[in-house]
Amino acid sequence: MPHPAAARNLSRTLRDTASLSEAGLLPPSADLAGLEAVQARYAIAVTPAMAALIDPADPRDPIVAQYIPDPAELVTAPHEIEDPTADAPFTPVPGVVHRYPDRALLKPLLACPVYCRFCFRREVVGPDGGLLTTEQLETAIAWFERTPQVREVILTGGDPLMLSPRRLAWLLERLAAIPHIEILRIHSRVPVADPARVNAALAAALTVEKPLYLCVHANHAREFTAEAMAALRQLTGAGVVLLGQSVLLRGVNDKAEALEDLFRAMLRGRVKPYYLHQLDPAPGTARFEVPPEEGRALLAALRFRVTGLAWPTYVQERPNGGGKAVVGPVWRDS
Numbered sequence: 043m044p045h046p047a048a049a050r051n052l053s054r055t056l057r058d059t060a061s062l063s064e065a066g067l068l069p070p071s072a073d074l075a076g077l078e079a080v081q082a083r084y085a086i087a088v089t090p091a092m093a094a095l096i097d098p099a100d101p102r103d104p105i106v107a108q109y110i111p112d113p114a115e116l117v118t119a120p121h122e123i124e125d126p127t128a129d130a131p132f133t134p135v136p137g138v139v140h141r142y143p144d145r146a147l148l149k150p151l152l153a154c155p156v157y158c159r160f161c162f163r164r165e166v167v168g169p170d171g172g173l174l175t176t177e178q179l180e181t182a183i184a185w186f187e188r189t190p191q192v193r194e195v196i197l198t199g200g201d202p203l204m205l206s207p208r209r210l211a212w213l214l215e216r217l218a219a220i221p222h223i224e225i226l227r228i229h230s231r232v233p234v235a236d237p238a239r240v241n242a243a244l245a246a247a248l249t250v251e252k253p254l255y256l257c258v259h260a261n262h263a264r265e266f267t268a269e270a271m272a273a274l275r276q277l278t279g280a281g282v283v284l285l286g287q288s289v290l291l292r293g294v295n296d297k298a299e300a301l302e303d304l305f306r307a308m309l310r311g312r313v314k315p316y317y318l319h320q321l322d323p324a325p326g327t328a329r330f331e332v333p334p335e336e337g338r339a340l341l342a343a344l345r346f347r348v349t350g351l352a353w354p355t356y357v358q359e360r361p362n363g364g365g366k367a368v369v370g371p372v373w374r375d376s
């Protein structure tokens with residue numbers, strides 16, 4: 043069923059409250075002054091693909107919840123912290139995070155196709171944030187070259203697929219050329235949130251000699267549009283292995299049916315659900331919180347109902363950089 047905004051033929055990413063309002067994506071009751079204050083603090087971006095999915099008449103629209111700002115973001119709950127994953131103490135050179143022995147993150151930029159209202163890196167991501175210079179990238183590559191216990195580079199950010207295909211191809215080739223690097227991995231929201239960016243040039247950039255795993259971030263079945271499915275097909279055609287990661291979010295996927303639909307949509311797109319994340323306590327995100335006990339019960343409700351291929355591991359980031367803890371699924375079998 044087409045949503046009302048689909049007829050609007052939006053052609054550009056909307057980046058402020060005024061454009062969202064003009065496009066009819068805010069409810070009539072919206073607190074415009076509150077939204078302006080949110081905009082002053084956190085980046086906003088809604089791509090044409092995501093705007094087309096929004097039904098402004100639905101107060102519980104799962105796409106609105108993920109991307110449209112809300113004045114509640116200005117309220118920091120007592121347990122919320124600015125750097126919930128505590129990347130800073132694990133950063134040997136700018137852009138690199140090394141917390142686990144055999145793998146490390148490389149964040150080449152902090153821009154994203156959309157800005158998710160629940161983002162755990164919301165204090166640092168944004169359209170002009172964190173683009174590493176060529177010199178800084180060389181320093182990061184040199185760190186990987188002299189750190190032989192690291193076998194896997196995980197490009198994240200921000201969203202690495204926001205780099206130009208040329209720069210991405212250069213970076214992947216340099217990393218793949220390091221003898222002890224066995225695996226390349228990219229975490230990205232682009233294939234679902236901005237499928238128009240997935241074209242022949244990007245697919246060519248991702249065609250590298252070493253295995254490339256692309257972990258696609260998506261939280262609702264509706265995000266798997268025909269365009270997203272075509273983008274995913276193009277990526278598998280380029281030899282990329284697709285994994286899925288989702289965040290458990292109140293008002294988006296906090297029902298067993300919503301999770302089932304999400305995981306089934308992923309599998310239809312050749313995406314193997316990998317991680318379901320417990321929400322990290324970033325400032326102003328309390329409205330999305332689902333307690334872990336509830337998350338475990340939701341996964342348990344899917345047991346036997348869905349193929350085993352659909353199961354992600356349910357993980358939670360420990361406070362103070364303690365790494366990921368597995369919180370589910372938990373079966374009480376004897």
Ligand SMILES: *Cc1c(COP(=O)(O)O)cnc(C)c1O
Pocket residue numbers: 127139140141142145146147196366
């Ligand atoms: C999550 C994370 C990884 C990747 O962990 P996997 O369990 O291999 O997906 C690597 N480094 C850091 C710092 C992380 O937070």
Ligand code: SF4
Pocket residue numbers: 153154155156157158160161162163164167199200201231259
């Ligand atoms: S795409 Fe990822 S990093 Fe970017 S705003 Fe969304 S959750 Fe944050």
